[in-house]
Ligand SMILES: [Fe+2]
């Protein structure tokens with residue numbers, strides 16, 4: 001059997017990592033509009049897994065002497081199709097297109113690669129792509145179950161079918177996710193299908209009551225009420241994940257590493273939210289007993305993505321440390337080991353997030369040719385958080 005040569009393999013890997021990156025960005029853009037709470041968590045995890053796969057493929061490409069995989073040809077082969085996929089109208093259509101269309105094609109491409117490569121020469125690729133294929137397959141398995149759960153009506157099933165078929169035709173027209181076939185003119189979506197992104201509001205499913213304003217912080221001496229408030233507040237961090245998802249999608253043309261850091265940040269905020277959920281449950285409650293507030297996502301969307309990201313990192317996260325350290329010490333004194341450890345892990349993540357803020361805000365300013373100085377942007381963002389934040393603890397931390 002004649003195996004594809006290294007030149008062909010390199011070309012394929014370049015395309016595959018780009019599909020992983022940009023389809024994950026589209027998932028991020030849709031995160032606020034995905035209705036089912038558990039699905040938000042899954043999507044937040046998957047978009048991070050996708051960027052991790054992209055990183056591993058890029059590392060392999062580097063070994064294969066490719067320093068800059070994002071060539072104009074690769075970008076031109078992937079981005080126009082992703083833009084068309086962004087015109088899905090319903091969250092279940094988007095999930096069908098990305099999982100049963102794009103991810104299915106990626107999983108198949110990894111399996112094809114593995115079946116036809118040299119087990120000794122190309123062993124490092126085998127290691128990476130075996131893991132990538134099985135991770136994609138489990139993501140797809142999740143999506144199949146999710147679609148059965150949410151798109152059970154005949155009309156919805158029809159839309160899922162139609163969008164999946166359309167996505168597969170679209171991918172074929174690009175010349176496949178490996179870019180190995182000649183491309184043809186991309187198909188146009190059904191009439192009335194144009195992008196609904198970016199989303200101005202974050203959706204919550206029908207189990208939740210939604211309110212605009214966050215909760216007042218109870219007195220710290222009221223230990224039970226304060227601990228419950230603390231971890232219910234963590235569940236509101238889904239809004240931070242949703243803002244980061246919007247940044248992942250809306251900021252176009254940045255270096256790949258930016259998307260890698262934002263995807264991790266987005267997943268971290270989902271984890272903080274889950275940490276809140278788990279602790280609330282341990283305290284004898286369910287999160288649906290408490291209204292979710294979604295106003296902080298909504299007002300941040302009024303600003304451009306650079307400012308949104310600066311508000312999160314330079315203000316909200318940076319200014320939260322004093323309260324978090326105080327809370328950590330209180331839990332240690334109270335012998336509440338579980339709460340103390342949860343806060344400690346959160347502080348560790350938040351330290352990274354703030355560092356990423358200093359790494360990327362300046363670059364985002366350059367990218368959008370911002371005329372104000374960094375100091376002016378930070379003052380503007382601090383004022384915006386003070387004026388608009390619907391979480392009382394965020395407002396009082398930002399007063400400094
Ligand atoms: Fe967080």
Ligand SMILES: [Fe+2]
Pocket residue numbers: 240268269317349350353
């Ligand atoms: Fe954070």
